[in-house]
Amino acid sequence: MNGPLVVVGDSLLDIDVDGRADRLAPDAPVPVVDVSAERSRPGGAALAACLTARTDREVVLVTALGDGPAARTLRRHLTGRVRLVELPLVGDLPVKTRVRVDGRALLRIDRGGGTVGPPDRRAAQVLARASAVLVADYGRGLADRLRPPLTACAAHVPLVWDPHPRGGPPVPGARLVTPNAAEAKACAAALDPDAPTGDGLPDHTARGALLAGRWRAASVAVTLGRRGALLSRGTESPILLPAPYEATGDPCGAGDCFAAAVTAALAAGAIPEEAVHTGVTAAADFVARGGAGNPDLWDRASGPATAPPDALRIAEATRARGGTVVAAGGCFDLLHAGHVSLLESAARLGDCLIVCLNSDDSVRRLKGPGRPLNPVGDRARILTGLGCVDAIQVFEEDTPERVLRTLRPDVWVKGGDYRFESLPEASVLAEWGGQVLVLPYLDGRSTTALAERAAVRARP
Structure with a gap:
């Protein structure tokens, strides 16, 4: 199909505050951060859409932004990179602020977060034309608003679902679901109190098979950070797709990068094993270059869709x-x-x-x-x-x-x-x-x- 790649999900505005901490406050034993730089960038589904836009395909982001200064800033970041189809948002766009000292996270501040309103016909129309769909579910309700058209998409085109423990289950028939290890553990425990709780490969294997069956997904890829990803099809033997090298760096946004690369690969005709290998390689490279917080990398990741x-x-x-x-x-x-x-x-x-x-x-x-x-x-x-x-x-x-x-x-x-x-x-x-x-x-x-x-x- 020649339709767009469609990203559906909850968008955030991410802010990185960088500085140094060489002294403690006189009134409390807490570090004083002397700020040297502050940058904002797309987060959540908006980051996933910008990363998907590194292909030569049109990318449409279906999300809720609302009004207010954070929403206006995020729209400026997205202009010229993806096409927006907006749902109403009552309240403020969520803003996630990381305070970093010498490149290491010291504190995170979350604020905002409205209620997603009902979609109009434009969302269903763009989903009907999609060549592949990525659902970046951050548990704020947008994916649930679009479950009927997303279910219809899963029957016809590759649909990748990046889940969140606070969100709903993927729609049946999803081509690939991409939880990280912690998300897989939380989701499996919610579905089955007897689900394994360990962190060995047998535990990840059992949870992947459980989730694939309960979610009625064609496959589940549990991402394991530096170890790569474990691809499960339920009853079949799993496949471990290792990382090409041990990447050291800021992992912020690596999951979005993995999901975006997997979606683009499936849209191009790759089988799940090939797509997951592509995603693991892309995520390792993303982390090695500093993750979403690296301003140079972000410039490349959020550049024109055709470049x-x-x-x-x-x-x-x-x-x-x-x-x-x-x-x-x-x-x-x-x-x-x-x-x-x-x-x-x-x-x-x-x-x-x-x-x-x-x-x-x-x-x-x-x-x-x-x-x-x-x-x-x-x-x-x-x-x-x-x-x-x-x-x-x-x-x-x-x-x-x-x-x-x-x-x-x-x-x-x-x-x-x-x-x-x-x-x-x-x-x-x-x-x-x-x-x-x-x-x-x-x-x-x-x-x-x-x-x-x-x-x-x-x-x-």
């Missing part, structure tokens, strides 16, 4: 805050351990890493007929799955000189056995005082060697 992470924008933002821009180049056909080592080393040299990737025609001219083994879309997707890579810039020429003049990196990294003076990029970097570094691959690792070994082993 992937933009290499030039990331480079300019990094320079604006005094950071070092690192770029690395190559074909990266059949990604191997040498490539990964090179890119991880390159990322440690600065504050962002942009990979300049040869197009298919460029690889063919450089490597000859039969190459690349993987098309540029697959190569780019694999590279963006690495936590050390911030953006990809594909170039069509034999050398990346033109794109380097656009990006103007501080450091250019090339892998292999090149000599500095033989690199045409060296004179280009010299134009603005950039530095060229050549880092060797791990001994014996190369795409050509891998392909030759595979061809030998394939012979009868």
